[in-house]
Amino acid sequence: DTAVSQTPKYLVTQMGNDKSIKCEQNLGHDTMYWYKQDSKKFLKIMFSYNNKELIINETVPNRFSPKSPDKAHLNLHINSLELGDSAVYFCASSQAGIYGYTFGSGTRLTVV
Amino acid sequence: KQEVTQIPAALSVPEGENLVLNCSFTDSAIYNLQWFRQDPGKGLTSLLLIQSSQREQTSGRLNASLDKSSGRSTLYIAASQPGDSATYLCAVTGMKTSYDKVIFGPGTSLSVIP
Numbered sequence: 471d472t473a474v475s476q477t478p479k480y481l482v483t484q485m486g487n488d489k490s491i492k493c494e495q496n497l498g499h500d501t502m503y504w505y506k507q508d509s510k511k512f513l514k515i516m517f518s519y520n521n522k523e524l525i526i527n528e529t530v531p532n533r534f535s536p537k538s539p540d541k542a543h544l545n546l547h548i549n550s551l552e553l554g555d556s557a558v559y560f561c562a563s564s565q566a567g568i569y570g571y572t573f574g575s576g577t578r579l580t581v582v
Numbered sequence: 583k584q585e586v587t588q589i590p591a592a593l594s595v596p597e598g599e600n601l602v603l604n605c606s607f608t609d610s611a612i613y614n615l616q617w618f619r620q621d622p623g624k625g626l627t628s629l630l631l632i633q634s635s636q637r638e639q640t641s642g643r644l645n646a647s648l649d650k651s652s653g654r655s656t657l658y659i660a661a662s663q664p665g666d667s668a669t670y671l672c673a674v675t676g677m678k679t680s681y682d683k684v685i686f687g688p689g690t691s692l693s694v695i696p
Contacts, residue, residue, distance in 0.1 A: 576624070
């Protein structure tokens, strides 16, 4: 059973399109996250979300929006995709960050 | 602002050697420090989690230490194997951040030569 699963694994799309990446966790964690790993392999947090609060990294463009239908899901919606959005996006979850983080396997987004 | 660095950026060793990877962080107010492994084109696999009250954690051939006061952690790998080749990332969860987040270091790329 995969603890944190993301779909799709690969996504190739044209500039200007709108796309979503889905994430689900079956760990019962209360907080979920989205991270972006750029071409230099550096991981940066984009969003942190639990039942009560969405916290946004202020450097993230407002074209990116997380959507959480329930506690076990946190989807990432991206509007008007740009070339610079090409990266690997990782979903993660934790129990308030206290007991470490579990990551999904990533979604490689390529914007052409 | 918490900053995490890792030394060396890359390391190549012959099989069987013991090795140490280093991680430094600037703000000692942390909940925990976690070591991850990332294989090319893959996700992150958690290796060891050290809570702020702990000094070290061990799993098999891996041993991670934490010196919170000096802002340092080391990952010790004993008797390295070619299968250990990967990028190793350390990440800290801070107490003083504006939101519950983990800050990653840039990683150490390890290559174990058969």
